[in-house]
Amino acid sequence: xxxxxxxxxxxxxxxxxxxxxxxxxxxxxxxxxxxxxxxxxxxxxxxxxxxxxxxxxxxxxxxxxxxxxxxxxxxxxxxxxxxxxxxxxxxxxxxxxxxxxxxxxxxxxxxxxxxxxxxxxxxxxxxxxxxxxxxxxxxxxxxxxxxxxxxxxxxxxxxxxxxxxxxxxxxxxxxxxxxxxxxxxxxxxxxxxxxxxxxxxxxxxxxxxxxxxxxxxxxxxxxxxxxxxxxxxxxxxxxxxxxxxxxxxxxxxxxxxxxxxxx
Amino acid sequence: xxxxxxxxxxxxxxxxxxxxxxxxxxxxxxxxxxxxxxxxxxxxxxxxxxxxxxxxxxxxxxxxxxxxxxxxxxxxxxxxxxxxxxxxxxxxxxxxxxxxxxxxxxxxxxxxxxxxxxxxxxxxxxxxxxxxxxxxxxxxxxxxxxxxxxxxxxxxxxxxxxxxxxxxxxxxxxxxxxxxxxxxxxxxxxxxxxxxxxxxxxxxxxxxxxxxxxxxxxxxxxxxxxxxxxxxxxxxxxxxxxxxxxxxxxxxxxxxxxxxxxxxxxxxxx
Numbered sequence: 001x002x003x004x005x006x007x008x009x010x011x012x013x014x015x016x017x018x019x020x021x022x023x024x025x026x027x028x029x030x031x032x033x034x035x036x037x038x039x040x041x042x043x044x045x046x047x048x049x050x051x052x053x054x055x056x057x058x059x060x061x062x063x064x065x066x067x068x069x070x071x072x073x074x075x076x077x078x079x080x081x082x083x084x085x086x087x088x089x090x091x092x093x094x095x096x097x098x099x100x101x102x103x104x105x106x107x108x109x110x111x112x113x114x115x116x117x118x119x120x121x122x123x124x125x126x127x128x129x130x131x132x133x134x135x136x137x138x139x140x141x142x143x144x145x146x147x148x149x150x151x152x153x154x155x156x157x158x159x160x161x162x163x164x165x166x167x168x169x170x171x172x173x174x175x176x177x178x179x180x181x182x183x184x185x186x187x188x189x190x191x192x193x194x195x196x197x198x199x200x201x202x203x204x205x206x207x208x209x210x211x212x213x214x215x216x217x218x219x220x221x222x223x224x225x226x227x228x229x230x231x232x233x234x235x236x237x238x239x240x241x242x243x244x245x246x247x248x249x250x251x252x253x254x255x256x257x258x259x260x261x262x263x
Numbered sequence: 264x265x266x267x268x269x270x271x272x273x274x275x276x277x278x279x280x281x282x283x284x285x286x287x288x289x290x291x292x293x294x295x296x297x298x299x300x301x302x303x304x305x306x307x308x309x310x311x312x313x314x315x316x317x318x319x320x321x322x323x324x325x326x327x328x329x330x331x332x333x334x335x336x337x338x339x340x341x342x343x344x345x346x347x348x349x350x351x352x353x354x355x356x357x358x359x360x361x362x363x364x365x366x367x368x369x370x371x372x373x374x375x376x377x378x379x380x381x382x383x384x385x386x387x388x389x390x391x392x393x394x395x396x397x398x399x400x401x402x403x404x405x406x407x408x409x410x411x412x413x414x415x416x417x418x419x420x421x422x423x424x425x426x427x428x429x430x431x432x433x434x435x436x437x438x439x440x441x442x443x444x445x446x447x448x449x450x451x452x453x454x455x456x457x458x459x460x461x462x463x464x465x466x467x468x469x470x471x472x473x474x475x476x477x478x479x480x481x482x483x484x485x486x487x488x489x490x491x492x493x494x495x496x497x498x499x500x501x502x503x504x505x506x507x508x509x510x511x512x513x514x515x516x517x518x519x520x521x522x523x524x525x526x527x528x529x530x531x532x533x
Contacts, residue, residue, distance in 0.1 A: 030522065064525045067360040071520045089265040092362040105278075105352035112281045119274035120361045162357075 018081035020170050020202040025075035035061040037226035043202040050213045051206045053223035054254035059206045098159040099174035106148020121166035133161040152179035171203040189216050210246040222253050275371020279345045294386035297333045304329040305395035330387045332452050335413040336443040337383040341376025342421025350433050359524050409475045415500035416471045422507035426514040451476050471500035
């Protein structure tokens with residue numbers, strides 16, 4: 001896994017500052033099935049972008065390509081101007097993720113998981129950072145509990161704490177609140193919103209909860225059959241397409257994508 | 264090329280240490296089976312020695328060979344067990360979507376194996392020496408060379424086994440456990456290479472352990488240590504480690520290209 005030398009990244013806020021994430025012409029096919037069909041999009045610093053679409057639309061394939069665990073057939077991913085293919089380690093040091101389908105090892109305790117992944121992500125003053133995250137994500141009392149015996153909501157909080165370990169520039173969240181109760185989900189949304197408004201990073205978020213998307217996302221991309229069908233402000237987009245709300249628009253994307261392609 | 268970060272290697276080792284520390288079911292296999300093997304082969308050696316006029320110490324020849332073969336098996340299992348922990352806990356996405364480089368990951372598996380196989384070796388030596396009077400004095404410093412060759416080959420086997428499971432899915436671990444048993448007839452653990460039929464000898468000659476066990480027997484027979492053979496065994500073992508790493512890297516690239524890592528639990532082998 002050889003990597004080219006790392007170019008310098010312009011300072012935050014400068015005119016030349018690259019997008020936190022730039023995906024250009026990403027394409028992935030599994031045999032004859034095209035999962036992602038040449039999509040391009042950006043996530044800017046301080047922005048939360050919703051990646052929406054019905055099951056099988058290509059959301060998780062896209063996230064896997066950004067995470068570097070799936071090689072695109074075409075196109076490229078850059079994070080803060082660094083090409084993932086050429087600077088894999090440097091890019092992945094700037095990213096972190098939480099996904100419902102990727103819980104942390106259940107046979108390690110909460111603190112052990114955070115320590116192991118904190119070391120992998122090169123987190124400085126790790127003990128302090130772990131204590132801070134245990135506090136923030138209400139995990140102090142589970143510090144020495146095996147992660148596998150936590151409730152699904154507690155495991156999600158742990159996944160989010162792990163995702164924040166390295167103060168990522170790009171946070172990838174695949175249905176992060178799927179198993180949380182409404183109160184905890186709201187709390188998590190506020191935390192992620194605070195992460196974005198702090199201006200140090202951006203987030204790419206997938207969710208099937210359209211109310212949540214309206215509340216959290218600055219911009220949404222609707223994927224259908226591997227292509228970006230619509231893009232815009234989740235609060236304005238439904239009206240632009242004659243729909244009452246984002247959920248109705250989502251259902252239209254899922255059932256009648258061609259009607260939106262024509263509009 | 265970004266440098267290897269010792270802290271990331273240490274993270275892989277620490278994870279395994281956490282798992283072993285808190286689990287009797289992981290601690291026991293480190294020494295129980297090899298201890299039982301020593302007792303069993305110790306009695307067999309003692310019985311055969313009493314039965315008939317051998318010109319060399321049967322305990323040293325038989326029990327010593329079993330000890331070294333078990334050591335190699337422990338080394339291999341040290342690597343594969345550490346890898347399987349990620350398989351069983353479905354941890355691949357967390358591991359491979361992190362800044363951890365493959366060399367750091369494999370380095371962590373190897374270091375974990377050094378620690379766990381050292382425990383097994385220590386227990387075997389204690390049982391073999393204390394209960395059956397095994398003496399390695401006859402081998403002198405060459406014992407270190409024997410252990411090194413077997414260690415390297417055990418590492419190579421462990422990495423190959425991990426690559427096979429990464430490629431074929433979690434159920435393929437059942438292909439991995441019998442590997443030492445399948446290789447043992449070719450490795451000439453208990454008999455000279457000349458005993459093998461013609462078609463088996465080329466296979467034996469590419470297996471580093473066969474040089475170790477040939478060397479052991481030569482020393483016991485009072486012949487000077489076959490340094491060239493042992494050097495060939497060491498060189499083969501080193502090449503095997505490199506080939507194993509190359510194979511693992513190739514399988515990882517395949518897994519990234521096909522999406523196998525992201526869908527690993529599905530055991531997709533298409």
